Amino acid sequence: MTFNSPGKTYKAAVDVGGTFTDLLLVGDNGLTALKVPSTPAAPEKSVIMALAEAGGLGVPLIHGSTVATNAILEKKGVKTAFIATEGFKDIIEIGRQNRPELYSLAVEKPDPLIPSDMRFEAGERIGPGGEIISRLTRKDARLLASAVKKHHAGSAAVCLLFSFELPGHEEILLEELEKLGIDVSISSRVLPEYREYERASTTVLNAYISPVMRSYLERLEKGICTREDKADLRLMHSAGGTVSSPTAMKRPVDLVLSGPAGGVIASEWLGNSLGIDQLITFDMGGTSTDISLIDHEVTITRETKINGLPLALPMIDIHTIGAGGGSIAYVDKAGALKVGPESAGADPGPACYGRGTRPTVTDANLVMGRLVPGSFLGGRMTLETKRSIGAFKNLLVGETVEASATATLEIALSHMETAIKKVSLERGHDPRDFTMAAFGGAGPVHACELAERLEIPRVIIPLHPGLFSSMGMLLASPGRDYSHSVIRPLNKKCVNLLKKLFSALEKQAAEDMKSEGFSKSNLKFMLRVEARYLGQSHGVTFTVVELDEADIRGRFEKAYEAAYGHLQPGFEAEIVNAQLSCRARAGDIPVRTHECKTRSKPRPVEKKRMYFGEMVNGSVYNRANLSPAYPVSGPAVITQDDTTTTVPPGWRLAVDIMGNLDLEFMK
């Protein structure tokens, strides 16, 4: 991205990826962007560097960080102790007793992060009604804390059975451990919900990365403050909001999807600005593709896993697959063509980048005339079509280069098609009701064809598809989500309990937000309830407005029927969880009407052969030359600095007043 001076700057967002760090600034001159290489060994460096170069030091900063994710994936957390109810210290190793690979003779379970000699037990037991079956004494808690200290734990995770019903025992342990200077995460605060393994796993993940996150954020804060301005740092979290740096230090496990969440929030904003309620977000990069679904609101899941370990906090439901522009095509033992998940990454990159030799999805696009060699990255890099052809030549014996390349595109599309079905059809949503928001470097290349297969009639491509995630960070609202298990049949007594729980959650949220500088009058609360039929295990979640038995039942039945297509008359409803989402008003960002450089009918830069199911004659346009007054019909290819958009036959492209490409299937 070229960098224009932002003028006076008010706010900045920075998304640190594996290869590049994207900085977006809001200033007098509107939005400006800066892209610098990431510094994976010390991620704060690229952030500080970018801000310094842009004159953004001391400016309020929203940050999408992969530090939490990488600490877990690379197992670079601290030595952590686990404390459980007596008889249950192994639950983090046993998990749900299943193996991840069904047909493998070499059974491998996910690494629980805490070895058995760092697991401790507290002599206590609480029952399902919150009753104390065996009381934890202060003396025992103290002894346990000193044993943990002796084992040189840098952090401790405490998860006692039914602690969400009665948190007293966990709190005693918290006090005693903190007295000895140990970082503590207790399950009744991290995730007060039933199912001990998932709660314990989430708590362990939090404890394991807490000290890592704290030291990273401290280094970053030090680097971005100036003599005049203290650091004002907020972090994008996985549920699509932002939290202050001190909150992020306490709850780093909230930050696992910090980056990809930005793209979904930006899509939600895009949908709102265009009046589109139902969106499928399609964020395709070099190595992976992130897909999510917005049905009037962002979809939230509580069933995420990282390195095989459950993370049961509410997170945007982002389905990630290992298919991107750099995915490698190869032939398996029986002669079938496969694509990915192995990726050529940034190094060596696709064959056409000049170093790699194995064919990738990007090479297939180039061979088939869907990329323009001279206009990649604004012309700063020329793609070598010859190398791509060479890479495909040796792939399938007896097949032409074209046949191999088209099959590669076909397979990559099918992976993405399956992924979109997973988040839509498998969850009861018909893709035909949705519009696709496509972004990321490779998203717009495949968006329309993918949409066509799923019968998605419309595709929107935002102004800067490559910077869309950072944009989401600027747009995200401050605040986070709270929850508490209920597990009671829906009746008057249960509704009273719900009222009590919601008011406690609200109070806690208001206090948290006050400490981050937001007054209660600026806060918006959203109440949700998870319910099921008594006897089921899986609930459906729905928004509640008034806490009234009949209203809750009505909303439950509506949500259940929407999910599964039928009701279970004669079965009693059971409330599983109370969920409260708290958000402060999001900041504004200056979005100007897109200034069109031209009012005249756009002229193609060139005409060439390109592949859309078959080879056809199509036009190549520069995005900057497109005008809202003149729609373009496929077959066509639209080039711009950070991506290429393909327009297959049957599709018509219009530019809207905000500069988005609005593509519609016309047949």
Added chain:
Amino acid sequence: MNNPTFTLEVFINLIKSAADEMGTVLHRTAFSPNIKERKDHSCAVFDARGKLVAQAEHIPVHLGAMPETVKTVLDNFRLEEGDLVILNDPFTGGTHLPDISMVSPVYIDGKITAVLASRAHHSDIGGYAPGSLALVSDIFQEGLIIPPVRLISKGEYQYGTEEMITANTRSPHERKGDLEAQVSAHTIGEKRIRNIAARLGREVMLSRFEEIMDYSEKLTRLAISNMPDGKYCFTDCLDDDGFSKNEILINVEVKIEGNEITVDFTGSSPQVEGPFNCPRAVTYSAVYYVMKCVTGAEIPANAGAFRPVTIKIPASSLLSATRPHAVGGGNVETSQRIVDTIIGALARALPHLIPAASQGTMNNLSIGSLAGTSGKPWSYYETIGGGAGAGPNREGASAVHTHMTNTLNTPVEALEYAYPLRVNRYEIRRNSGGRGKHRGGGGGIREIQALEECHATILSDRRSRGPWGLEGGEDGKPGKNKLVRNGKAEKLPSKCNLKLKKGDKLKIETPGGGGWGKLQG
């Protein structure tokens, strides 16, 4: 929309996701803990002749058993559009009675084009004890037998069928919910197959079915041809059948010849009195499971993958049960030993791949009551993980499900909300894995206390001999079952029915996995 050329890979993704979706709907809307929490169910797509095309990967024990089910239904019914057949009869395509199967056709352009099948382990189907997995000696004590019968005919529920089934179980309300969840799975599956057919056309879809099978066959043959030719024999045994003290032998000869394998069980035990007899379908499942593990998990599971495999079973034997023998534990215990026997034989052919024996049991525990203090019947069923055998490259995992099952445990907190039971202990049984260069995985310990009077059944094995070690590795420790009453522990047999008094504790210690390689130093 233009009709894109479908590559095989695309088609495999599509057809498999139809089966996966059926499973998702089934477990999310079910009521039985076995289905909703433990995912003890399977869904599959067949062609019109009953050849397996794709199966969702839920649990291996159903892998080979579904084709038998579909074959039975196709042989006995002229399936019309909108029909749905239900069955659980182990001697006509079923496995054991709690596994209820459904089969329905998909009609495209007025012609039968595909067949869908689902199977789910329901938590009660009547019989001697809650959970319908009791230690009994004939099929009639095990529960209600449902021969293949139409539950739905041309889209109309056949009044009486569902009612007859639910009337014969201890939890009719729950059963009704589960049956309906299973029907919903078929509805979704049919919709998906129709979508695929609409895009491809019926004829193209049918030829793709053939191509998928040929593709799997080709991959399987390739894998087998890389194995050393030869005859490999092995014998293993179950502790006993719960009635006599005699060991029950399973004998196998695996013959690898070129790109084909023959698995011959000649010499295995005749049928036994206890419920450990296996319908042929269950024996097939165990063989197919091992084949899939050794030929490559990535080969799509379908009829083609099994073409190079010949299975020989002596008639009316432990591994080919006949009416009226009891079969409840064939599925959940004997199947594990069949696997141990085959991999024992293959250890000599594939020493770089085959691990020592894993726990070799599922440690089935059923507890329930007809009318508890709440006044309502309840029934809890669970299987408990144990030690995995160590392999040439790794230690065995601990307290994990191996081979023929992969069901989840019931969370302690979910269990205690739902039943008058308390879990006192759930941990890894340290030092129970066989020693060796690589140590076998530790077994598990689960101690459950009854908070009111109830009935319990344990079906377990490897209580006298531990799972075998390999290449000089030691055997894992055998499991133990104990009853703790008034502070005193009493040893229980591997298989038993018993009454629990309020306050009684059942302590199940599962076997450790076998070790691999000689212990060094």
